[in-house]
Amino acid sequence: MNLPTMWTLETREYSSAPSDHRRALDGIRGIAILTVFLYDCLKLPPGGPISFVVRKASAAGWVGVDLFFVLSGFLITGILLDSRGKPGYLSSFFARRSLRIFPLYFLSLWITFVLLPQLAEFLPSAGPISERIGLLSTHQVWFWTYLQNWWMAFEGHWPDVNYLNHFWSLAVEEQFYLVWPFLVGWLSLRGLTRLCWACVIGALALRIGLWISGAPSVVMYVTTVTRMDSLALGGLFAIGLRSPVWYARLSRIAVPGMIGLAGLIVGLDAVWPVLKTQTAGAQTIGHTLLGFLFGMLVFSAAAMKPDHLAARLLSQRWLTLPGQFSYAMYVMHRPVHKLVTRADWAVVPSAIQPLAVFVATLALSLVCAALSWKFFERPFLSLKAWFPRPGEKRPASETPGEPAVQAAAATC
Template identity: 45%
Template sequence: MTELEARRRMLALDGIRGIAVLLVLAHNFDVLGGPLSRVGTLLDRLMDGGWLGVQIFFVLSGFLITGILLDGRREAHYYRSFMVRRVLRIFPLYYAVLCATFVVVPLVTGHAVAGHEHQAWLWTYTSNWAEPFGREVPLFPHFWSLAIEEQFYLAWPFIVRVLSPRSLMRFCVGLAVAALLSRIALRAAGLGSAGPYMFTICRVDALALGAIAAILFRSPHVVAVLSARRGLFRGLTLGLILVTVLMSHGAPRTGLLMQTVGYSAFAVTFAALVLDAALSSHDEPDALGRVLRLAPLRSVGKYSYAMYVFHTPLHRLVGLPLLARITAGAIGPVLGLAYFTAATVATYVAAFLSFHFLEKHFLQMKRAFEPRTA
């Protein structure tokens, strides 16, 4: 792949990342309430469906991380290069936020934040195993997904290194089946919806299917076939999304059908969409490709990590108190959309500042750990 092709591919994937974080923000910034009109009810359902942005993030992580590891399997310092570069990307902002919350704030105010007794789960990236049992820090209920990704980063390099691409494909299929069966078992046992939503084994199918897409993308034959039948491929993908939404009655996050086969169905469709976006590096961009390459959307994708980290604390510490001052009654679609827009802009600004004052200085250090040919 030429440098230009790689750059085109990243432009499209940045756009997908931007869509994913906007969906998550729509879900968590949904403040609509009270008696709603038909328009308000429809908007509420659409925003509530934004939880699917997390599923897109998982698939995209599986695709990108597996691709990086496959391309660097024969490089010297394979493990060190990958681990250090991941640490430089993820840890600085994450632990800066935890330090500010659990160390600086108590020293300045004399009061610990709510849920501080459960902070150990956050420091160790294991909150996804604790939150279903009520061990939650209210400011960071969304960090469970970061915990799943970090656990994936720790284990996946060893698996990719020892398995051939064909064996890795089979292993990913096995993981996807195991995730589906684990969710069915938990729901059948009457253990609630939190575990199937947050436990790593229950959500690993999205990461595994993203990994399968990465393997397929590195097969010239598969790329040629899919590129020649792009319209059919995309039509089947969008059709499966529509069928999944209709069969699950709107894709409710914790519905029984959604938490069993629905999660898997969306993982398959999102893996296909990510693969479709990556394939656009081989062709002139069509309408979808041009949308994914829009500069504003790519900019949101660029800062999506910090936006994800900051959005819930800003919402709960700033947004909701300000909203309570404005209105004490029902919130309709106009005010709800206005709040979503304002909160999204504020989150973007915070992420922009975080990237340029903190994150990028660590990202520049990644150059010293570029993989080198053995």
């Protein structure tokens, strides 16, 4: 049985179902957040072959952010393509995005910059944390305005107080959300395709130019213009999913393309590291190669039949659960990890302490994200019922919260 047959793709008209939710995409999102956790929260010491493989995988876990970017470009471009030209195109999109993103983000900033310093006045043990937050708070305006990635680039290095370092990617995505709807709405499909290719080539060329000029690696890593290739590649595959010609072509080449690209990336990494963050290989061609690889993965997950073996594997609960809560888990994981590492782990054998810390961080982050969803995010998301996507009708029998729950699970 050849590869394309194994990954039989479903023939359907995607433009007729803009809010269609694929559990396999939740699984992709779960893979992305788990790889981020591996990178940030699993710190194994050198050891035997198993330790070497795990350390290698965790060191490459930063690619989870690239996967998030491709997935965002794919989903957001798809939503916009399915809605453009209809009444409420912009207002619906911005209202729904704001309800999904802003509440938890700004709550996190309020806790960090307002609540914790006040608590430190009553909890002496929180004094050191408050002092470090005080150093970060002198630059908090960058975070409140979603410009922290540019602040880091202007500084030329990562902030010394790293509690919110991971928020740079949230700024990139928010800047993308602010600009992309206008471009998708104004450009023809051919013009949008050309723009996506221009973003891919431009971002790659810009990173190469900055690297040659000796710019700090953080500049290439965090700025929106240098990371647009991942988002634009997601957009290209979203266009391909809705094109009868390209849908058929991509259906034939997606799986062989993924296998070939994965082999190329691994082989290239052996002689010129592209999976080690902020190296020349990763900062130049690495992000682009990963963008193509993840674009094919996301396209395949969206296009395959739900009952296909690969779709069922991606729809396993251990992947879709963290995938559905991935936004809150991403926001919380660094503070949770710092809290977990401050605990006394002396009762745990030293050989497995790093693994225990990782598991505890993952479990606690998942619990906190679930609580955030139930008691904080979900009430806001229920308001999405007042801002349906253009052309989307809510059945009279539905309560306002139901469609919002499904849409939120797909982060649409």
